[in-house]
Amino acid sequence: MGPGDQEFLAGKTIEVIKMADAVVGYKSYVKLIENLVENKKVVSSGMKQEQKRAEKAIELANEGKNVVVVSSGDPGIYGMAGLLLELTPPNLEVEIIPGITAASAAASILGAPLINDFAVVSLSDLLTPWELINKRLNAAGQGDFAIVLYNPRSQGRREQIEWACEILLKYKDPKTPVGIVRNAKRGETKAVITTLGKMLQEEIDMLTTVIIGNSDTRIINGKMVTARGYK
Amino acid sequence: MGPGDQEFLAGKTIEVIKMADAVVGYKSYVKLIENLVENKKVVSSGMKQEQKRAEKAIELANEGKNVVVVSSGDPGIYGMAGLLLELTPPNLEVEIIPGITAASAAASILGAPLINDFAVVSLSDLLTPWELINKRLNAAGQGDFAIVLYNPRSQGRREQIEWACEILLKYKDPKTPVGIVRNAKRGETKAVITTLGKMLQEEIDMLTTVIIGNSDTRIINGKMVTARGYK
Numbered sequence: 169m170g171p172g173d174q175e176f177l178a179g180k181t182i183e184v185i186k187m188a189d190a191v192v193g194y195k196s197y198v199k200l201i202e203n204l205v206e207n208k209k210v211v212s213s214g215m216k217q218e219q220k221r222a223e224k225a226i227e228l229a230n231e232g233k234n235v236v237v238v239s240s241g242d243p244g245i246y247g248m249a250g251l252l253l254e255l256t257p258p259n260l261e262v263e264i265i266p267g268i269t270a271a272s273a274a275a276s277i278l279g280a281p282l283i284n285d286f287a288v289v290s291l292s293d294l295l296t297p298w299e300l301i302n303k304r305l306n307a308a309g310q311g312d313f314a315i316v317l318y319n320p321r322s323q324g325r326r327e328q329i330e331w332a333c334e335i336l337l338k339y340k341d342p343k344t345p346v347g348i349v350r351n352a353k354r355g356e357t358k359a360v361i362t363t364l365g366k367m368l369q370e371e372i373d374m375l376t377t378v379i380i381g382n383s384d385t386r387i388i389n390g391k392m393v394t395a396r397g398y399k
Numbered sequence: 400m401g402p403g404d405q406e407f408l409a410g411k412t413i414e415v416i417k418m419a420d421a422v423v424g425y426k427s428y429v430k431l432i433e434n435l436v437e438n439k440k441v442v443s444s445g446m447k448q449e450q451k452r453a454e455k456a457i458e459l460a461n462e463g464k465n466v467v468v469v470s471s472g473d474p475g476i477y478g479m480a481g482l483l484l485e486l487t488p489p490n491l492e493v494e495i496i497p498g499i500t501a502a503s504a505a506a507s508i509l510g511a512p513l514i515n516d517f518a519v520v521s522l523s524d525l526l527t528p529w530e531l532i533n534k535r536l537n538a539a540g541q542g543d544f545a546i547v548l549y550n551p552r553s554q555g556r557r558e559q560i561e562w563a564c565e566i567l568l569k570y571k572d573p574k575t576p577v578g579i580v581r582n583a584k585r586g587e588t589k590a591v592i593t594t595l596g597k598m599l600q601e602e603i604d605m606l607t608t609v610i611i612g613n614s615d616t617r618i619i620n621g622k623m624v625t626a627r628g629y630k
Contacts, residue, residue, distance in 0.1 A: 171497075175411040178401065178499065219629055242499070242513075244506045246627075250514030253624045262622075264507035266402075266499050266584070268409065268473070275475045276495040283481030284527065285535050287518040287544060295628035296515065304516050304542040311538025312531070313518060353497070391493075393484045396477075397526035398450055 169240050171273035172200050172354025181265050185236055192225040193238035193248075194218075200354070201238065209233070216294075222251050229260050240354075242269035246290055246318055270352055271316040274377040277359050278347035279391030281314055281379045291328040292319040298328070305332055309339030314385065314394055317378040329372055333364065336380060340364055345381040347392045352377055361392050400471050402504035403431050403585025412496050416467055423456040424469035424479075425449075431585070432469065440464070447525075453482050460491050471585075473500035477521055477549055501583055502547040505608040508590050509578035510622030512545055512610045522559040523550040529559070536563055540570030545616065545625055548609040560603055564595065567611060571595055576612040578623045583608055592623050 170176040185191065185201060190209040198205065198212040211224050221237065229235045239247030249264045256262050275282045287308040293301060308315050315336070320329045342365030350358040350373070360370050364380060372378065384395040401407040416422065416432060421440040429436065429443040442455050452468065460466045470478030480495045487493050506513045518539040524532060539546050546567065551560045573596030581589040581604070591601050595611060603609065615626040 170409065173411075175414070176409045176497070178407045178409055180404075180406040183406070242503045242506075244503060244511045245513050245517075247514070249507070250511035250624055250627050251629050253511050253619055253622050254626065254629070256620070258620045264511065266407070266503040266507040268497050268499055269503060272473045272475060272497040272500060275473075276480070276497040280475045280481035280484050280495065282476050283478070285518070285520045285532075286476075287516070287539070287542075289516045300543070301516075304544060307538045307542025307544070308518070310541075311518075311535040313535060313538070388484055389487070389489045391484050393481055395485065396481050398482050398485070 169197060169201065169238050170268040171270060171352050172240060174201070176268050176273070176353055178265070178267070181267065184265060187234060188236040189233040190228045190235045191238060192221050192228070192235060194221070197238050197240045200240070218248065218251055222248065222255050225252065226256055226260065242267045245269045245288070270318065270377045271379070273352040274316070274347065274349035274379055277349050277352055277357060278361060278379060279388070279393045281345070281347060281381055281385055281392045281394050282316070283394045284314065284382065284384070284396050286314040286316060287311070288316045288318065290318040291321070291332055292325065293328065302331070302335065305335045309336050312339070312382045314382045315380040317380070319374060320376055320378050321372045322374040329378070330368060333368055337364060340380070341383070344383070345385045345387055345392050347379045348372060348376055350376045361387065400428060400432065400469050401499040402501060402583050403471055405432070407499055407504070407584055409496070409498070412498065415496060418465060419467040420464040421459045421466045422469060423452050423459070423466060425452070428469050428471045431471070449479065449482055453479065453486050456483065457487055457491065473498045476500045476519070501549065501608045502610070504583035505547070505578065505580035505610055508580050508583055508588060509592060509610060510619070510624045512576070512578060512612055512616060512623045512625050513547070514625045515545065515613065515615070515627050517545040517547060518542070519547045519549065521549040522552070522563055523556065524559065533562070533566065536566045540567050543570070543613050545613045546611040548611070550605060551607055551609050552603045553605040560609070561599060564599055567595060571611065572614070575614070576616045576618055576623050578610045579603060579607055581607045592618065
């Protein structure tokens with residue numbers, strides 16, 4: 169579905185939603201496309217119900233229905249595409265429609281921080297053990313990647329963003345530009361540009377995407393820009 | 400502009416192109432939106448003319464024109480956004496419209512290889528020295544990231560993909576799934592799923608995006624899927 173605002177839906181996405189008999193999704197995401205799902209069977213539920221939603225979608229498809237499962241951002245980047253492909257029996261056909269992922273939406277608001285090599289790391293340790301996230305943050309720091317942090321903090325997970333900041337400060341200058349974007353291209357966007365040394369002073373929650381620069385990232389006319397070696 | 404097929408253009412992208420007085424871009428990209436730029440001033444040129452195109456766009460904007468600079472994929476990921484922000488004087492306003500990047504488009508064709516943490520690395524050493532690309536490939540391998548390779552090979556750069564494969568084989572099993580997608584969602588898409596040990600037997604060129612799995616990537620019903628720890 170892309171970031172959330174309907175002007176960032178691709179034509180193809182609108183087309184498949186309109187053709188669907190049933191739409192299945194996380195309730196906050198289904199709400200973003202309410203006007204497109206009138207007169208359709210809609211199955212929506214809360215967080216951590218991903219597996220049940222996928223099973224429900226498969227059940228409806230097995231009844232012969234044309235089913236759309238919606239994810240915000242890109243369904244293939246921390247979205248529903250993987251779980252659906254894991255669970256769907258071979259008699260059913262799955263088509264993945266890519267979207268504008270949160271990294272792209274947040275980057276476009278900040279400037280051009282991802283114009284060169286970057287790494288994307290989710291700080292949620294619900295499905296990935298922290299030891300592995302820790303290893304990846306260290307690797308991304310060593311490689312001087314620009315780094316996008318998804319799911320930086322939630323009500324129940326407060327400290328991961330602090331640990332991540334501490335790890336990255338081993339490799340990156342405290343003055344490295346950091347962009348913090350809340351609700352990127354979804355209603356009321358809020359963006360702050362700060363530094364790695366000061367980022368923990370800012371408001372960060374589960375609707376936030378955090379982008380940390382590499383050693384070539386600068387602030388130019390108020391925008392966060394990673395130089396790519398032109399000139 | 401997204402991957403290329405117009406059904407993957409966002410509504411916002413179509414709107415700003417239609418509102419523009421002038422459209423500036425790489426000639427192959429402008430060709431993909433020919434029907435949208437009729438009756439507009441169009442400035443298109445070849446590869447390695449990026450800086451001249453940006454300067455031309457700024458010149459037209461300084462004349463008071465509303466100018467759109469197009470990039471395929473996401474303009475903020477190896478696209479034109481960074482260079483434009485570096486060169487544009489503060490009196491002009493720049494808005495970046497995000498798009499579906501090639502990693503998302505290629506992943507959606509292969510299955511869901513990027514459903515967990517991943518790194519994006521361009522193998523082009525025109526603007527980034529090979530020592531840095533080499534360091535990033537090693538870091539991405541150490542971190543067990545799924546890895547997206549942009550610009551894997553061109554007419555003039557043949558060996559970088561071979562070096563990259565050799566580096567990644569230090570960290571990843573030769574049986575690691577690899578997806579190779581040519582022209583992802585742009586006309587005639589061609590996709591192959593192979594392994595890290597055998598990937599160099601496939602056709603790889605500058606229109607190709609290569610995605611290398613992490614240690615949780617499997618082939619399920621012919622699709623490349625990175626497991627994310629559900630169940």
